[in-house]
Every structure is written in C-alpha cells, then in structure tokens.
Amino acid sequence: MEGLLTRCRTLSALAACSLRHCRYIIHKCYHRAPGRGQRLVLSRMFQPQNLREDQVLSLEGRASDLTCKSQRLMLQVGLILPASPGCYHLMPYTVRAVEKLVRVIDQEMQAIGGQKINMPSLSPAELWRATSRWDLMGRELLRLRDRHGKEYCLGPTHEEAVTALVASQKKLSYKQLPLLLYQVTRKFRDEPRPRFGLLRGREFYMKDMYTFDSSSEAAQETYGLVCDAYCRLFDRLGLQWMKARADVGSIGGTMSHEFQLPVDIGEDRLVVCPSCHFSANTEILDLSQKICPDCQGPLTETKGIEVGHTFYLSTKYSSIFNALFTNAHGESLLAEMGCYGLGVTRILAAAIEVLSTEDCIRWPRLLAPYQVCVIPPKKGSKETAATEIVEKLYDDIMEAVPQLRGEVLLDDRTHLTIGNRLKDANKLGYPFVIIAGKRALEDPAHFEVWSQNTGEVVFLTKEGVMELLTGVHVV
Amino acid sequence: MEGLLTRCRTLSALAACSLRHCRYIIHKCYHRAPGRGQRLVLSRMFQPQNLREDQVLSLEGRASDLTCKSQRLMLQVGLILPASPGCYHLMPYTVRAVEKLVRVIDQEMQAIGGQKINMPSLSPAELWRATSRWDLMGRELLRLRDRHGKEYCLGPTHEEAVTALVASQKKLSYKQLPLLLYQVTRKFRDEPRPRFGLLRGREFYMKDMYTFDSSSEAAQETYGLVCDAYCRLFDRLGLQWMKARADVGSIGGTMSHEFQLPVDIGEDRLVVCPSCHFSANTEILDLSQKICPDCQGPLTETKGIEVGHTFYLSTKYSSIFNALFTNAHGESLLAEMGCYGLGVTRILAAAIEVLSTEDCIRWPRLLAPYQVCVIPPKKGSKETAATEIVEKLYDDIMEAVPQLRGEVLLDDRTHLTIGNRLKDANKLGYPFVIIAGKRALEDPAHFEVWSQNTGEVVFLTKEGVMELLTGVHVV
Known part of the structure; x- marks a missing residue:
C-alpha cells in the first residue's frame, strides 16, 4: 500500500512539473524576465481601481452614506467592498496591510512576553451568564x-473565555506569572449604527490581551508594561496618539485608559491639559469641568478615535471563574488580571483617516501594501526605449534589495500615459514611485523618484535608487 | 495642538525606555545573556504540559471521549483545550504551527497567482436563498x-459571497482572467457529531479559493493548476496523499476531487487501482464495484481523512449572481468558476495523526512550532559545568543561523534530570533536541543531537551542530 502511494505521489509530482504547467504558472501571474526573477505586474491585480470609472459612478449613487474620508477613499479605490451593514470584504491590498499590522503587533506583544493563542468565536452562554454580561451586554451581543438548542454569542471580547481557560489549568505557579496571553481574531458586535467603514463595523479584527499576575502591584506593573508596548506600536506607525483616562464600561475593573488618534471625525470627546499632560475622555469628567484635576491648569478639548483600550481588572473575573495560582508558600490565591484591546482593522482605517489628503490615500509607511510602484513609459511614446532600462532596474532591485521582494509592483498598463498612472499611484499611496521618463534615456539613466509620504521628488541614477531603497525597512 | 501631542508622545516614549522598564521587559520573557541576544526559555511557556500530572488525570476522567490519537496527544500535552463541543482553544505551540502552515499555503497559492482577500463570517440569508442553499444546507448552517431581525448564517463556505463580490465589479475584462481569489478564515459548521478534536470541529480554519475563467477549457486548466499546487503543498509537508474522484455534494458543479491522507481512523472509504492509479471515494461508485472503471483491474480499498476538496463549478453560481466578464469582442459572458478548499486546522491534526507514535507527537518538519530544544545539565549534577558551554552554544546558534531566531527553546527546568526533559521533548516532537551531557565537558565539547523525525542520535562538536542546523529550512 505504502509503495503504491509513493508511486502515486511521484507521478503527480512529475505531472505538476511538466513543461506545459510550469510555463502556464509563470505566465498567469508574472511577467517572466528572461533568465531573471519574476515581476509583479499591476494589470493582474484584482484591484477594482482598474475599473474605477464605473465604481465611482455606483458610489456616487449612494454618496450620502459615505460619512468620512477613509471610508470614501477605501471604497473608491476598492480596498474594501460592502458585504452587509458594518461588514466589509477586505480586498488584496487591504489584506496585505492588515497582515503587516498584525506582524508589528506580534513583535510588540511578544517583546513583552506575550504568548499568542486563539479562542473560538462561538462563546457559550453559560460563561456570560456567570458574569451577568449575557444580560448586561444587551443587544450588542x-x-x-x-442544533441542540444550546445558546452562544459571537465573542466581542473574551474575558470570560480566557479566565475559564486559565482556571482550568490547575497548579498554575507564581513562577509562571506574569502570564500574558493574547490573540488576533475576528470579533463581533451588533452596533446600533455601524458606520465610517472599518472604523465602526459589526465584524472586525481585534487584538485582545489578558494578563494574570500574583499581586495587585505586579498587575499594575504589567499594566504599565502593556501600555508602553502600545506607545511603541503607535510610534513605529508614525501616528500622533494620546493616552487618556477612561471609563471602564461593560468590561469593568478599577482603572482604564484609551489610546486615541486625534481627528475631527472622532466620536470621543477628550480633554487635555497643556501644562501637565493630563488627558481624559470627557465621559469620566463632570461635563462642566474646565480645570485640570492634577495641576489646576485650564483644560482644552479635542476629539479622537479610540484605537486601543486598557483595563486593570483586579479579581473581577478571576473571582467568578476561580482562576487561581499557587504562591511561594503553597497557598492558592486569585490571579490579578488586566485586559488590553487594539482594534486592528480600526487602526488601519484610522491611520488612513488621519494621514490621507482629500483625494489620496496615505498609509503608515510600514503598513503600505506595496512599498514601490515602478512606471515604465507609455507604449509608442518617444521614451519607449526606456522600457528595457526600467525593467532591468526592477530586476536589479529584486536582486540587490532582498527585503523588497514581493513589495515592488510594475505598472504594466503601458496603454496609459505616465501621468495617468502616476495619478493612480498617488491615489493609492505607494511610499515610493519610480518613473522612467525622458531622463531615463540619458547616460547614465536618471529615474524620477517620488517619496510620497514626504512629497519629495528627485532624479536618481540606478545607484541612487538602490541606495534609497536599501534603507527601506519592511515588516 | 499638534505641538502638544508631539510632546506627549515624546514624554511617553522616554518613559517607556526608562531603565526600570527595559530591565523588566527583558527579564519577564527571556534570560538575558550578558552582551548577547535573548534566550527563549521553556519555563515561561504557557504550555500546560508543565502541569501534566494533573492534566492527564482530568483527561483520564473522560478518556472515553478521546476517540483518536491526535486528539488524545494534543489534549495531553496541552496543544488544544476544549471550549465547547467541536470548538477548541488553540494554545501557543499550536498557533505557531498553524501560522507556519498558513505561510506555506500562502506561498503555494500566490505562486499560481492567487490573491488573498478576507470575507466576513456573517453571511446574509438572501445570498443563500438565491442559490437555495439556505434550505438545502439544513441544520449544518x-x-x-x-438586532433588526435580519437573518444571517455563519459562513461554512463562500461561493455565494465571492460570486456576488465579483458580480459587483462591472467591466471585468477577459485580460484579468483567470482570477484566483482566496482567503484563510474561520469557518462554521454545526456538525451533528463533532469529534476527533480538530479533525471534525464546528469552528475551524479553512483556506478557500475561488477561480473565475473565460471558458470551460480555461477553467479546467485552472482546475489542474490548483490541484497541482495542492500536490506540491502536501509534498512539502512530507505527507503521503491521494487524489480521489469525489462527489460534488452540496457545493455542486460537474467535477470534484478529494485530497486524502490515508489513515485507519479516516471517515472516508476510498478505492484505488494499483495498476492505473485510478482512485475514488466509494460514495461515487456502485457499492459492489470491484473493478477499475479505467483499466478493468481489481480495486483495493483503504480509508482516508479528507484534507482538501476541489470542485469545477462551471456557471452554477455565476449564472445566479450574474458574474460577467467582457470578452475580446466586447460581449458579456458568464464567468466559469471553480472552488477549492483546504482544511487548515484539519491538515495539522491529520498530519499529527499519521506521523505520531502512540505516545509522541510528530509534526511535518516544516510546521513544528519550534525547530530545536536545547537541554542543559541538571543543576547540581556532575555535568553542571557544561551549563555555560551549552548556553554559549545557544547564543552562537542565534548569531550564526539567523533563520532559527525564535525557533530554539532552552529547557531551563534544570531541577529536572536530562532524562525527564528529554522525555518531554520527545513527546512534543521538536525536530532537533540538543543535550549537554557528560561529553560536553570533553575538549572539544560534544553535544548529543537527536533528529527526532529520523530517530537518529549523533554526537557533534559545536561546528557539527552549526553545520547541521544551517541546513534547516524554516518557513
């Protein structure tokens, strides 16, 4: 039997490598440069921007629904497509950006000792009844x-599940604490008014971390540790952020902070003290409060989008599910907990909201779906001779800058003018656009390089391009 | 305002880097080797195997539920924990293995031009009513x-959603075809009898691909292309597999194949023809059929676990949702479709099922959560002096073999004997185990190296270890 199977496998493997198939594979998705690597070409991308005339038309028909810039831009260029109210299909560029964001989050969570788990979305009602949240959460669940009539909710958050999980691990020792468990999964919330695209959806990706400590002091130290990791994350994304004291809401606990990106369409009203950097969500202050509680200076007001939220929970959940650890004296004690959320798809949309212009998407550089777009001359134009030169540049980048493999797109729609393709590239916000225009025919060739995040345009030789791109960090 | 925010950010960033915090961060999750990198240590892992006496005890209490080897082993060492019937928490080791599998799948799907998207789990009833599957799928949905009374199902598969998505893209051109869209997301199926752990769950990860072509011939060529990619995938995982003709079931279409891993507990009965390699699921054959339909030779029977399934759908779905493309003459035609599933969590469990011994987990080498486990001597034993030598080896591996960063665990539970820790390592199935025993004190030091997938044990100098590990490919 085994011999037979091995033979089957070998035959199939041979068939898979037959010349016909190999050729087919290569031609389907890439241009093949003779004797070199493969090129990623724009015309093959399922990027509805290629069909934009029609798309924009149909969007205009429901323009009144488009209530913020990021939603409008993301729909226009086809980064997201509506599936049902508050639910979106994420298209290929968006999936790439989300995956990059998840990698940055993984790095920061694992740098502080976070261990990644994955809990089911189907969450049994009995867990939620134990904390009374089955009723408290109301219609948001x-x-x-x-089929057996057993009740579940689709988890919007997982305090119950993770606490029951840790409680099931008998003999958890103080030596294993602090324990930092996190996941990056889809969450569900039946929003009364889903809107703003990925900013307030009903189905969204969230990073949720839960921490377990041996004492209140240790738990608060862990709380600070996770907050600092959040700060580093937003700094790496190049985003302006604020950390504001906040209400504990339905999660509960005794201390809470929100991480906010300041922006006009933000749904949260915040106060900040310019003197001592006190900052808080107005929901925890007396509405008429105009004076900083810390330094008595005057408070100013701003709006923000909440992208992260941290809670010090103490033993609120561990006492219900009996999540215990054994201390150095062999005694069983309740674990002190914290929980920490980051809205993954929301961070992406919020970043686009604050960084973009009215017409053009701008990404945190690290999250851009592709780092570079290369634009060869229009077919039949007088720069046509530069086509080979820029294709060679593309291949040389692939060879000399390994971290950019898979990150450089060739806009092969050469029936369009350079100007039209540059307009598209500008709209989509590739951090670097390299154009082979007239000066690519000079000796040595000069390429027009747009650094879109800074707005800078320079002419560089091949060596200059390589030097610039070698410094690009890809996550 | 902007100035203020920048200041806030800078202050926080400074605070985050205060010495106290930096030290704390490092000590929480890693041993710090002075002046060198950081070491990943086993004692900090939330790996319930550390608590196994108790865990095994509680499992024995419900031993009758454990119906197959992979489920029993994965529960025993704490790779999965039950959440509700057919739903499991994936623990840190398992998440690492699943993420590696997803990377291999991404590579193979993108090599044939697959573009990754992400569709919501909440799937509106009207889509399923359009294909009559709202009723046909019965209680499996x-x-x-x-809150508005609108009906949804949790998507077990996404033919409806993806066809509606493509149909919404007007002006899809034949030049953009074949279009291969895929996603790797959670799927839901209300199994009547969830069992075998991750093999037949109610919530599971699946890779589903949907292809769109301009003609029946092109669609069948694409069908072959995806099947070949599946073959390469299973070959890379080192798994024996069979491709069997199969029934189209509730998905529909006119041609279908299953990818099966042959194993006794498999729920599918298959026939194979040793002469011409014909293979089929018995569900599509006359029960009494003993003769190969292709070559009239005698058929033999075997059992398998279905890990992949492919369907040529023709225009079954595109005709319902009016998914059109424009051909070279400007005419609108229905796209020819295929769909292709891979059970992600199921492949992992099935691989463990076929590769493991009764007591010890074995992974496809590429998917092992960690590639190497390093075991220093027991504290207080006469080999204690080798501790520094093996810690230096660990650091040297990190420096000399960059692809293994994050892949090498130090089993720092030095209160246990080498033998006990080797037993654990053997059970968990790290591909390589490196032990510093008596011969580590020789000059030059020799380390005992277990290659667990081959069962080979050799003594190697540091140079020998480096040479061996440099050849380890990590996905």
Whole structure:
C-alpha cells in the first residue's frame, strides 16, 4: 500500500512539473524576465481601481452614506467592498496591510512576553451568564442557538473565555506569572449604527490581551508594561496618539485608559491639559469641568478615535471563574488580571483617516501594501526605449534589495500615459514611485523618484535608487 | 495642538525606555545573556504540559471521549483545550504551527497567482436563498438574526459571497482572467457529531479559493493548476496523499476531487487501482464495484481523512449572481468558476495523526512550532559545568543561523534530570533536541543531537551542530 502511494505521489509530482504547467504558472501571474526573477505586474491585480470609472459612478449613487474620508477613499479605490451593514470584504491590498499590522503587533506583544493563542468565536452562554454580561451586554451581543438548542454569542471580547481557560489549568505557579496571553481574531458586535467603514463595523479584527499576575502591584506593573508596548506600536506607525483616562464600561475593573488618534471625525470627546499632560475622555469628567484635576491648569478639548483600550481588572473575573495560582508558600490565591484591546482593522482605517489628503490615500509607511510602484513609459511614446532600462532596474532591485521582494509592483498598463498612472499611484499611496521618463534615456539613466509620504521628488541614477531603497525597512 | 501631542508622545516614549522598564521587559520573557541576544526559555511557556500530572488525570476522567490519537496527544500535552463541543482553544505551540502552515499555503497559492482577500463570517440569508442553499444546507448552517431581525448564517463556505463580490465589479475584462481569489478564515459548521478534536470541529480554519475563467477549457486548466499546487503543498509537508474522484455534494458543479491522507481512523472509504492509479471515494461508485472503471483491474480499498476538496463549478453560481466578464469582442459572458478548499486546522491534526507514535507527537518538519530544544545539565549534577558551554552554544546558534531566531527553546527546568526533559521533548516532537551531557565537558565539547523525525542520535562538536542546523529550512 505504502509503495503504491509513493508511486502515486511521484507521478503527480512529475505531472505538476511538466513543461506545459510550469510555463502556464509563470505566465498567469508574472511577467517572466528572461533568465531573471519574476515581476509583479499591476494589470493582474484584482484591484477594482482598474475599473474605477464605473465604481465611482455606483458610489456616487449612494454618496450620502459615505460619512468620512477613509471610508470614501477605501471604497473608491476598492480596498474594501460592502458585504452587509458594518461588514466589509477586505480586498488584496487591504489584506496585505492588515497582515503587516498584525506582524508589528506580534513583535510588540511578544517583546513583552506575550504568548499568542486563539479562542473560538462561538462563546457559550453559560460563561456570560456567570458574569451577568449575557444580560448586561444587551443587544450588542450577536446570539444564536446550535442544533441542540444550546445558546452562544459571537465573542466581542473574551474575558470570560480566557479566565475559564486559565482556571482550568490547575497548579498554575507564581513562577509562571506574569502570564500574558493574547490573540488576533475576528470579533463581533451588533452596533446600533455601524458606520465610517472599518472604523465602526459589526465584524472586525481585534487584538485582545489578558494578563494574570500574583499581586495587585505586579498587575499594575504589567499594566504599565502593556501600555508602553502600545506607545511603541503607535510610534513605529508614525501616528500622533494620546493616552487618556477612561471609563471602564461593560468590561469593568478599577482603572482604564484609551489610546486615541486625534481627528475631527472622532466620536470621543477628550480633554487635555497643556501644562501637565493630563488627558481624559470627557465621559469620566463632570461635563462642566474646565480645570485640570492634577495641576489646576485650564483644560482644552479635542476629539479622537479610540484605537486601543486598557483595563486593570483586579479579581473581577478571576473571582467568578476561580482562576487561581499557587504562591511561594503553597497557598492558592486569585490571579490579578488586566485586559488590553487594539482594534486592528480600526487602526488601519484610522491611520488612513488621519494621514490621507482629500483625494489620496496615505498609509503608515510600514503598513503600505506595496512599498514601490515602478512606471515604465507609455507604449509608442518617444521614451519607449526606456522600457528595457526600467525593467532591468526592477530586476536589479529584486536582486540587490532582498527585503523588497514581493513589495515592488510594475505598472504594466503601458496603454496609459505616465501621468495617468502616476495619478493612480498617488491615489493609492505607494511610499515610493519610480518613473522612467525622458531622463531615463540619458547616460547614465536618471529615474524620477517620488517619496510620497514626504512629497519629495528627485532624479536618481540606478545607484541612487538602490541606495534609497536599501534603507527601506519592511515588516 | 499638534505641538502638544508631539510632546506627549515624546514624554511617553522616554518613559517607556526608562531603565526600570527595559530591565523588566527583558527579564519577564527571556534570560538575558550578558552582551548577547535573548534566550527563549521553556519555563515561561504557557504550555500546560508543565502541569501534566494533573492534566492527564482530568483527561483520564473522560478518556472515553478521546476517540483518536491526535486528539488524545494534543489534549495531553496541552496543544488544544476544549471550549465547547467541536470548538477548541488553540494554545501557543499550536498557533505557531498553524501560522507556519498558513505561510506555506500562502506561498503555494500566490505562486499560481492567487490573491488573498478576507470575507466576513456573517453571511446574509438572501445570498443563500438565491442559490437555495439556505434550505438545502439544513441544520449544518449556524443561523442568527441581528438586532433588526435580519437573518444571517455563519459562513461554512463562500461561493455565494465571492460570486456576488465579483458580480459587483462591472467591466471585468477577459485580460484579468483567470482570477484566483482566496482567503484563510474561520469557518462554521454545526456538525451533528463533532469529534476527533480538530479533525471534525464546528469552528475551524479553512483556506478557500475561488477561480473565475473565460471558458470551460480555461477553467479546467485552472482546475489542474490548483490541484497541482495542492500536490506540491502536501509534498512539502512530507505527507503521503491521494487524489480521489469525489462527489460534488452540496457545493455542486460537474467535477470534484478529494485530497486524502490515508489513515485507519479516516471517515472516508476510498478505492484505488494499483495498476492505473485510478482512485475514488466509494460514495461515487456502485457499492459492489470491484473493478477499475479505467483499466478493468481489481480495486483495493483503504480509508482516508479528507484534507482538501476541489470542485469545477462551471456557471452554477455565476449564472445566479450574474458574474460577467467582457470578452475580446466586447460581449458579456458568464464567468466559469471553480472552488477549492483546504482544511487548515484539519491538515495539522491529520498530519499529527499519521506521523505520531502512540505516545509522541510528530509534526511535518516544516510546521513544528519550534525547530530545536536545547537541554542543559541538571543543576547540581556532575555535568553542571557544561551549563555555560551549552548556553554559549545557544547564543552562537542565534548569531550564526539567523533563520532559527525564535525557533530554539532552552529547557531551563534544570531541577529536572536530562532524562525527564528529554522525555518531554520527545513527546512534543521538536525536530532537533540538543543535550549537554557528560561529553560536553570533553575538549572539544560534544553535544548529543537527536533528529527526532529520523530517530537518529549523533554526537557533534559545536561546528557539527552549526553545520547541521544551517541546513534547516524554516518557513
């Protein structure tokens, strides 16, 4: 039997490598440069911007629904497509950006000792009844019954599940604490008014971390540690952020902070003290409060989008599920907990909201779906001779700058003018656009390089391009 | 305002880097080797195997539920924990293995031009009513209503959603075809009898690809292309597999194949023809058929676990949702479709099922959560002096073999004997285990190296270890 299977496998493997198939594979998705690597070409991308005339038309028909810049831009260029209210299809560029963001989050969470787990979305009602949140969460919970009539909700957050999980691990020792467990999964919330695209959806990706400590002091130290990791994350993304004291809401606990990106369409009203940097969500202050509680200076007001939220929970959940650890004296004690959320798809949309112009998407450089777009001359134009030169540049980049493999697109729609393709590239916000125009025919060739995040345009030789791109960090 | 925010950010960043915090961060998750990198240590892992006496005890209490080897082993060492029937928490080691598998799948799908998207789990009832599957799928669909009474199911598969998505893109040109869209997301199926752990769950990860072509011939060529990619995938995982003709079931279409891993607990009965390699699921054959339909030779029977399934759909879905493309003559035609599933969590469990011994987990080498486990001597034993030598080896591996960063665990539970820790390492199935025993004190030091997938044990100098590990490919 085994011999037979091995033979089957070998035959199939041979068939898979037949010349016909190899050729087919290569031609389907890439241009093949003779004797060199493969080129990623724009015309093959399922990027509805290629069809934009029609797309924009149909969007205009429902323009009144488009309530913020990021939603409008993301729909226009086809980064997201509506599936149902508050639910979106993420298209290929967006998936790439989300995956990059998840890698940055993984790095920061693992740098502080976070261990990644994955909990089911189907969350049994009995867990939520134990904390009374089955009733408290009201209509925000999406609920269902299975074929046996058993009740579940689709988890919007997982305090119950993770605490029950840790409680099931008997003999958890103080030596294993602090324990930092996190996941990056889809969450569900039946928003009364889903809107702003990925900013307030009903189905979204969230990073949620839960920490377990041996004492209140240790738990608060861990709380600070996670907050600092959040600060580093937003700094790496190049975003302006604020950390504001906040209400604990339905999660509960005794201390809470929100991480906010300041922006006009933000749904949260915040106060900041310019003197001592006190900052808070107005929901925790007396509405008429105009004086900083820390330094008595005058408070100013701003708006923000909440992109992260941290809670010190103490033993609120561990006492319900009996999540215990054994201390150095062999005694069983309740674990002190914290929980920490980051809205993954929301961070992406919020970043686009604050960085973009009215017409052009701008990404945090690290999250851009592709780092470089290369634009060869229009077919039949007088620069046509530069086509080979810029294709060679593309291949040389692939060879000399390994971290950019898979990150450089060739805009092969050469029936369009350079100007039209540059307009598209500008709209999509590739951090670097390299154009082979007239000066690519000089000796040595000069390429027009747009650094879109700074707005700078320079002419560089091949060596200059290589030097510039070698410094590009890709996550 | 902007100036203020920048200041806030800078202050926080400074605070984050205060010496106290930096020290704290490092000590929490890693041993710090002076002046060198950081070491990943086993004692900090939330790996319930550390608590196994108790865990095994509680598992024995419900031993009768454990119906197959992979489920029993994965529960025993704490790779998965039950959340509700057919739903499991994936623990840190398992998340690492799943993420590696997803990377291999991404590579193979993108090599044939696949573009990754992400569709919501909440799938509107009207899509399923359009294809009559709202009724046909019966109780396998998990259904719910939102706060407005609108009906949804939790998508077990996404033919409806993706066809509606492509249909919404007017002016899709034949030049953009074949279009291969895929996603790797959670799927839901209300199994009547969830069992075998991750092999037959109610919530699971699946890779589903949908292809769109301009003609029946092109669609069948694409079908072959995706099947070949599946073959390469299973070959890379080192798994024996069979490709069997299969029934189209509730998905529909006119041609279908299953990818099966042959194993006794498999729920599918297959026939194979040793002469011409014909293979089929018995569900599509006359039960009494003993003769190969292709070569009239005798058929033999075997069992398998279905890990992949491919369907040529023709225009079954595109005709319902009017998914059109424009051909070279400007005419609108229905796209020819295929769909292709891979059970991600199922492949992992099935691989463990076929590769493991009764007591010890074995992974496809490429998917092992960590490639190497390093075991220093027991504290207080006469080999204690080798501790520094093996810690230096660890640091040297990190420096000399960059692809293994994050892949090498130091089993710092030095209160346990080498033998006990080797037993654990053997059970968890790290591909390589490096032990510093008596011979580590020789000059030059010799380390005992277990290659667990081959069962080979050799003594190697540091140079020998480096040479061996440099050849380890990590995905």
